Amino acid sequence: MSRKSFGIFLVITLSTCIYWFSSIKSVIYEPFRQALGVSNAQLGFLLGLIGFVQIFGYALLGWLQDLLPIRKLIAVDLWGYGTFALILGLVPHLPYWFLVLAFVAFGFFGDAIYWPTIQKSTKGLATERTQAAAFSTQECIRSAIGLVLNACTLGLFTLGGSKIFGARIAMCAYPIFMMLFSFVVLRFIPKDFLHEQGRSEGRAKNENGFKMVLQAMKLPIVWTTGFGAAATYLIYVAANTYFLPFVQASFKLSDAAAGLFGIVNSGLMGLIAAALSGVLATKRFSTTPQWMALLYVIVGLVCVLVLVTPRSSGWMIPVVVLCCLVTFVCVALRAVYYAPIGEYGVDSEISATAMSIASFIGYCPSFFAYMLFGAIIDGFDTQKAYNIIFGMLAAFSVLGIVVCLLGNRVILNKRRLEQAASPVVS
Template sequence: MLEFTSRYLGTDAKGTRTFFVISLSSCIYWFLSIKGVIYEPFRQALGVTNAQLGFLLGVAGFVQVFGYLALGWIQDFLNIRKVIAFDLIGYGLIAMSLAIASHLPLWYLTIAFACFGLFGEALYWPTIQKSTRGLSDGVHQAALFSVQEAMRGAMGLFANMITLLLLMISLTPIAGARTAMVCYALLMIVFSVVVLHGIPDDFLHERRLASRRDQSAVVTQHQTSGVTLVRNALHMPIVWTTGLATMCGYTTYIAATTYTLPLLQQSFGLSDTQAAVYGLVNTGILPIVAALISGRIAKQFTDSPRWISLLFVACAACSIPLIVIPKHDSWLVVCMIVTCVLALICYATRAIYYVPIGEYDVPNDQAATVMSVASFLGYMPSFFAYPMFGTIIDRSITSATAYRIIFLIILLTSCAGAGFSVLGHRLIQRKQSRFS
């Protein structure tokens, strides 16, 4: 099994084991995933209002996106296993404080959620991307990222089931939420030990520094060249095509996976049972299936942007019937099927968002910086998409009107994403032909 997996991922047995440890470190996301399963108990456990929780999540998102740009370059010079372990410990300790303490002041919660954005995204995610990208050559990038995305999906499904189980066996919903919060915080801290033992100390480092004096000199040099590294990344066309395509894909992803369910409930009167089944399929099963299939298919293309552009076209094609279908109960099943297909396509695209950068053969010593800048562009919708879609729903005269507007936006962003992906394909082809 290990040999087959290594061959599929394009790495050796040691690299495969490292890959699994890196991928499993995504347990860092489990703490905030509680809100997606038991939102109200989680909010009450924190002792905040809906508006305050929205503000806290916005703080985390702000630190996340701008942290990519401000801190991503630093991670090209840090020890990978120590960064991941530090993120897990830092996140876990702060999460534990929220789990065991009640009636915390808003200023403390604000700092805590800012730290979540720092440890769980700004310092963590570019390191994971760099590590995954450096495990194999450009040919196997789609396999690496798609398998990793499938593992994240499977872990998310498992975490959701554990959260629901803890809720069911606890005396009160708030107690269930706090139990889950404690368990996931402890898991992060424990897994940091696994990271320190499972990832080689010299992973992706071609040489060690000879002395502390040399290390200090190198760090000083890197600090002064951080702006230059970011500027160099911004001058790479592949960063812009990948980042802007991801921005389009992420906007579509937010609409298809977050707002489809409430729109179906408001427009078609979806029952609670139907909503539960739909939600389980849409957020639990589809991500796993889509990621594995997408990575497998992407390997059949000369480069991933060609496959991504086709996914965007398919996404646009799904949005058209959703715009024109009458909002009557008789069309409910059809709309549920089409929206599930749309979500499947969005998950398939998400699995290989940043594969083009690996295929462009960006050097390992620049990978974190390049990934950070691309992530900064790609995840910008976390600022504007949620307020935009929420405003559309609140201010539309009817839910059917909001439904059509949102899927029209999906149509437009999908077309734009296809265009950026085609440009990315041409960049990769041009570079490959230059060195062939």
């Protein structure tokens, strides 16, 4: 990237501060839940609402990216999300209906409109050759920020002096920051960013939109990428949200000790994994799905090891290490799980449509995973509940292996056809 493009890239990447509020649950899950005044199942339902709005928003609201300026979309998302998050942080004992409204707003501003805009922006800033590098670099930067952020969350929580008050300090600080950052977005992202070409092609896209969707749906790589991403996302939901209460409940850790685990699990693991994944996928494997299949094998084996490991205090360190390893591999998967679409060489005219369909499939677990895991935790004793969850993760790892091997075959077959069709130079 040029210096100017990289500057825009950094601003876009830093705008993911919109997710800082939801990251609180990864460090201080129980105080966050208590501050909202909900059960595990209710919180799972609220988080599932975000996923519901997210996946259907991808399908229904993608046209906004072609009509509205990128910088205005991001700024509005930051303010919309931040407003509702700040109310949750400031006002205690809110009625449940308002919590539902707030989490629907989080899905609308934080995912349905925001995340496809970020994907489009990142894709537009990188060349076809550097797509994987751009997305993995973005994930690495987000993980580095997350590591610092999680430490700040734990610090603010400790500063508060009590569980709920400490959680509320973090719940108020992050929305204020994201709303202020919207002015940085408006200042440094150009008005016509990725929009000049969009205006000239807008009519053609609108006229052929249905045809483009059909063309994209016919591509097998769209489906293998989507279902591969779905398996990853379900594992990510468990690792990022429920590993913390699992370790805390299994080994009777204090909130501060559990928060330290949350920092390592959701921050440090991501920083290292995202940095390595894109390099290894590019340098050591002929296709990204090959690398992803190996990662799924590791996740499946580690989940089985967790299932057979005793929950006694003497086994705390091995269990913590295994949980962190699952998170590490999961982030490595997330850093590259949409790269196969670029490796396949999807036509640029339908690449955005293909990405939207794959994203729709890939993020479907966000609709049901939180509710499912929350209901399991509330419905069974701790050990049995988490045995069920880790068994599910192992099963989805097998699904990921199968789908990625199919994706690898699809990419290699297309490369063979292209080589066979290319003229031989004597």
